[in-house]
Every structure is written in structure tokens, then in C-alpha cells.
Amino acid sequence: MSSATEVNVSTGEANPYTPSVAADPIPFYDALRSHCPVATMEGMLGAGVYIISRYEDVRWALKHPEIFSSDLVAVDIGQDRPLIPLQIDPPEHAKYRRVIDPTLGPHEMAPLEDEIRMRVNEVIDQFVADGQVDAHAQFSVPLPGRVFLQMTGLPLEDLDLLLNWKDEIIRPGGGLLPPEEATPRRRAAGADLYGYFADVLKDRAENPGTDLLSRFFGTEVDGREMSNDEMLDICYLFILGGLDTVTSTLDCSLAYLAQNPQYRAALVQDPSLIPAAVEELLRFHTPVMQILRVLKQPTELHGVKMNTGDTVLLMLGAADTDPDEFGETAGEYCIDREVNRHLAFGGGPHRCLGSHLARLELRVALEEWHRRIPEYEITEGFELAYSPGIREVEKLPLEFKPLKLNPGV
Numbered sequence: 001m002s003s004a005t006e007v008n009v010s011t012g013e014a015n016p017y018t019p020s021v022a023a024d025p026i027p028f029y030d031a032l033r034s035h036c037p038v039a040t041m042e043g044m045l046g047a048g049v050y051i052i053s054r055y056e057d058v059r060w061a062l063k064h065p066e067i068f069s070s071d072l073v074a075v076d077i078g079q080d081r082p083l084i085p086l087q088i089d090p091p092e093h094a095k096y097r098r099v100i101d102p103t104l105g106p107h108e109m110a111p112l113e114d115e116i117r118m119r120v121n122e123v124i125d126q127f128v129a130d131g132q133v134d135a136h137a138q139f140s141v142p143l144p145g146r147v148f149l150q151m152t153g154l155p156l157e158d159l160d161l162l163l164n165w166k167d168e169i170i171r172p173g174g175g176l177l178p179p180e181e182a183t184p185r186r187r188a189a190g191a192d193l194y195g196y197f198a199d200v201l202k203d204r205a206e207n208p209g210t211d212l213l214s215r216f217f218g219t220e221v222d223g224r225e226m227s228n229d230e231m232l233d234i235c236y237l238f239i240l241g242g243l244d245t246v247t248s249t250l251d252c253s254l255a256y257l258a259q260n261p262q263y264r265a266a267l268v269q270d271p272s273l274i275p276a277a278v279e280e281l282l283r284f285h286t287p288v289m290q291i292l293r294v295l296k297q298p299t300e301l302h303g304v305k306m307n308t309g310d311t312v313l314l315m316l317g318a319a320d321t322d323p324d325e326f327g328e329t330a331g332e333y334c335i336d337r338e339v340n341r342h343l344a345f346g347g348g349p350h351r352c353l354g355s356h357l358a359r360l361e362l363r364v365a366l367e368e369w370h371r372r373i374p375e376y377e378i379t380e381g382f383e384l385a386y387s388p389g390i391r392e393v394e395k396l397p398l399e400f401k402p403l404k405l406n407p408g409v
Contacts, residue, residue, distance in 0.1 A: 007031040014039040022386035029318035038304040053318035055325040062347035068293035078190020131402035140250035148242040153211030248287035251393035283342035376400040
């Protein structure tokens with residue numbers, strides 16, 4: 001079934017949270033923009049839930065948090081308080097960004113490249129001689145986890161524990177459980193995660209180091225030091241961002257390149273194309289398909305009246321494939337795209353904190369993968385399954401010519 005059928009043109013209703021949309025979102029995006037630029041999810045999530053899909057509309061909404069609020073978004077992902085700075089609007093939002101941004105800026109990320117390259121090769125070493133790999137479980141998941149643990153000074157042996165909590169919070173039961181089953185699992189995982197970081201922060205206060213978490217101590221927000229609860233809320237968000245979205249992007253990227261050998265070969269022949277490929281893959285396979293906002297005031301868009309308190313899904317994936325912004329090749333992979341103002345990292349004041357780290361990880365991962373595994377394909381007959389909302393591949397079996405260990409630099 002085509003994912004375009006998830007848009008009811010006659011009623012303006014749409015549902016992005018289906019396996020068919022996750023597997024093939026482009027037809028769904030096209031139908032939204034063309035026929036229902038402001039669609040409704042009435043009958044699915046209740047009244048007052050809208051989907052905005054055109055690039056200029058989504059970009060405008062991202063730039064106006066005074067209308068499209070983040071701090072009013074009542075999404076229970078196991079947290080006790082609003083996540084900092086994701087669920088806080090300006091001007092309070094800016095106070096936290098001034099503290100956190102310098103720790104994750106391009107200047108701070110650049111020195112990590114050699115270490116990340118070493119981590120990538122450590123992961124590849126585990127399977128390169130086998131000739132086959134579940135690239136999701138054995139590459140896309142452990143790689144960003146190892147990088148995150150390195151940056152935060154957390155022990156490598158805790159990775160599986162953190163990944164389990166992250167999955168229980170973001171997609172309990174694979175992301176398809178009804179709310180009455182998903183909510184208690186999220187809350188239990190959230191409580192465990194808070195407890196874990198409470199112990200970590202206590203240790204950092206007594207034994208400070210040079211890691212990212214140690215830098216929280218002594219930093220000031222609006223002329224005062226951050227409270228323990230504020231640091232806990234930032235740690236909670238770091239786990240969700242640091243251990244999930246890079247995984248999703250790597251999954252989608254390797255799956256696409258495995259199915260399109262001409263594009264894969266181009267990166268092998270000319271690795272200088274990889275930075276542009278990263279941007280195009282982020283655009284074309286926008287991993288976070290949509291983000292939520294809540295209206296602070298009545299708004300009308302394309303003749304649709306939305307009220308204060310209504311929930312809005314800003315469909316980033318649809319915006320990133322809008323021909324009005326990206327031309328006639330918007331629905332295609334185009335590595336020589338001259339202008340690529342994609343919204344995969346969001347936009348406006350809430351633009352993703354970790355975008356510089358994510359770009360670095362993705363570039364180095366694709367460079368080293370294609371240096372060591374230049375030819376690969378999906379196991380014959382296997383059908384990929386993608387999770388809704390955040391497009392993660394549940395299993396990605398790849399086959400390639402077995403290679404002797406050849407660690408990178």
C-alpha cells in the first residue's frame with residue numbers, strides 16, 4: 001500500500017505514524033504538500049492536531065516560538081520536568097543555549113575527529129572479516145554510543161544499559177505500543193536514567209574531570225550556577241539525542257547506498273564527495289520526520305484556523321522534499337545540489353544542539369566504512385522495516401567480500 005493513501009484528500013486527514021509511511025515517506029510528503037498543506041489528525045489523535053508540511057511554512061513556524069511553542073508540548077517521554085533546552089522557549093531558552101552551545105560548537109568538535117575515526121575502525125574491526133553484518137545492531141548503534149561515552153567520560157560497559165533505557169523512552173516495544181502500555185515503560189526507564197545520572201553528577205562534583213558533564217559545574221545560567229535538577233534534565237536530553245538520531249541517519253544512509261550502487265561507487269572513487277553526501281542524505285532521508293509544537297495564540301494558515309492549545313506537527317521530512325525550495329529534483333538524491341538549506345536539524349532558536357557533532361560522526365563513519373567496505377548489498381530477499389516518527393531501520397543485514405583486518409589511522 002502506498003504511503004500516499006495515508007492522506008485523505010477529501011477530508012484533509014493524514015497519519016504519519018504508520019509502517020507504510022516510515023518505509024516510503026516521499027509519496028506521503030508529496031500528497032500532504034500538494035493537497036493538504038495544513039492537514040488534520042482528527043479521529044486519530046483527537047481534535048486540534050494539525051500537520052504543516054510545506055518548507056516555507058515549517059521554516060517560518062520554527063522561527064516563531066512565540067506562536068509555535070516548545071515549552072507547552074505535553075509529550076511524556078518519561079521525564080519529570082521539561083527537558084533543557086528542548087522544551088523551554090525564549091527568552092529562558094537562550095540562557096541555557098549560551099552555556100551549552102560553546103561545549104558543542106565546531107571549534108570544540110574538530111579535535112575529536114581522530115578519536116572518532118579510531119572508534120569507527122574499532123567497530124568495523126568487529127565484523128569486517130565476516131563478510132556480513134547487521135549494520136544497525138553492529139555499526140549504527142554502537143558507534144555513536146562509544147563517541148558519546150568518550151565525550152561524557154562514562155564507562156563503555158554502561159553502553160548497553162543506556163541504550164536500553166533510550167529505546168524504552170523513545171520507542172518502547174519498537175514504537176508501536178498503545179499509550180497505556182508505552183507510558184509506564186517510559187516512566188520506569190526515565191526513573192532509572194535519572195537515578196543513573198544523579199550518581200554520575202555526584203561523582204563529578206567530587207572528582208571533576210575534563211569531560212562534557214564535568215564542565216557543567218561552575219558554569220552559570222543568568223548569573224547563578226546550574227542546579228542539580230537542571231543538570232539532570234540536560235543529561236536526560238543528551239542521552240536521547242546522542243544515542244539515537246545519528247544511528248537513524250546512518251541506518252537510512254547505508255540502506256540507501258546499498259540499494260543504489262552508483263551513488264555508493266561515487267563516494268568510494270571520490271571521498272571528497274562525502275560531506276555533500278551527508279547533507280543530501282540528511283535532507284532526503286530526514287530521520288526525525290516531524291517535531292511537535294503547541295500554539296500559544298490562534299493562527300490561520302492556508303485557510304485553516306488553529307486555536308490556542310492546538311498541537312502542530314511540523315513535518316520536517318515533507319519540508320525537506322518540497323520542490324518550491326529544492327527544485328524539480330526535491331524527491332531525488334542529488335549530491336551536486338548547489339543550495340541545501342535542509343531542516344533535518346530543525347531551525348530557529350531550537351535548532352539541534354548536537355548538529356556539529358552529528359555531521360562529524362556521519363562524515364567520518366561514511367569515509368571509513370567506504371574505505372574498508374567499498375562494495376556491499378542488502379541480503380537478498382530481506383525487506384527492510386523502518387520505525388515511524390524517527391526513521392530507524394530495525395535490522396540492516398549487509399553482505400560484502402570478507403576482508404582481513406586493516407585498522408584505520
